[in-house]
Amino acid sequence: MKTIGVIANLEKAGVADLLPRLSQLARTRDLKLVFDPECSGRVPKEETADCADFLTDVDVVITLGGDGTLLGAVRRMGARTKPILGVNMGKLGFLTGITQDEIVTALDAMAADELVTSPRRLQSCEYPSAQPAQAPTHAFALNDIVLSWGASSHIAHLEVTVDGQPVTTYTCDGLIIATPTGSTGHSLSAGGPVLHPESEALVISPICPHAMAIRPVVLHGNARVTVRLCDHSKTLVLACDGQAAGEMKPGDRIVVKPSDVTVNLLHLPGYQYWQVLRQKLHWRGSTLTHA
Secondary structure, eight states, rough: OOOEEEEEOSSSTTTHHHHHHHHHHHHTTTOOOOOOOGGBBOOOOOGBBBBBBGGOOOSSSEEEEEEHHHHHHHHHHTTOOOOOOOOEESSSOSSOOOOOGHHHHHHHHHHHTTTTTEEHHHHHEEOOOSSSSSEEEEEEEEEEEEEEEOOOOOOOOEEEEETEEEEEEEEEEEEEETTTTTGGGGHHTTTTTOOOOTOOOOOEEEEEETTTTTEEEEEEETOOHHHHHHTTTTEEEEETTTTEEEEEEETTTEEEEEEEEEEEEEEEETTTTTHHHHHHOOOOSSSOOOO
């Protein structure tokens, strides 16, 4: 991991000031940084990439921002993923593995090849093209696929099948199909369960269902999920990892299935998922004691 691509959200407080320091720290550890073209003028000219697809030539990626910045980097890489170390410059930060204060430790671990790898499989989402005659459009998702919002406040009606078997028709405000990585995001807010991020599973979480018996459903990791907007449903907006993909009209359908693409998130040595979860979700509970 000698050549490092850096993607920075310059709108986050402290990010712009961190860039020259990061550059200096890397040079003293014999690490080569290549900054996103958007960082031009903030770092030495020779370290700024010349093109937007600079991620193809790096060994690893560092993102400076929040979870959205990391998800944006995954989206830019597509099927050509590289290991990613996220530095949390935002608020919650489930995906961004380290804080700004841990950058020195992280670079030392990177130079010594001691970072911990957490593999996460991407989901593939097929949805109708904007041009009816064209083949379906495809997008990857690390976190979730969401059908929601829309211009109307009317109810949505969504037919869901899993592996070709009918599940139910949801009457709701929308639907979330979350990966284990995304189970602590929008799905959790909708009442979904927390899944270990390296587990092989999917969660279907309806948004404000109009039936008390409707609850989130956990599926096996190789499930193929088809969601069809019923003919009398309102129009919804499809978003993959928070990025709007377009409007879904009555009769449209999406197909969600596991891809062959895996992205490796990087963490410091000694990283413990449950410790992070307790901290982020402010779980207090009883104090654990060990004999």
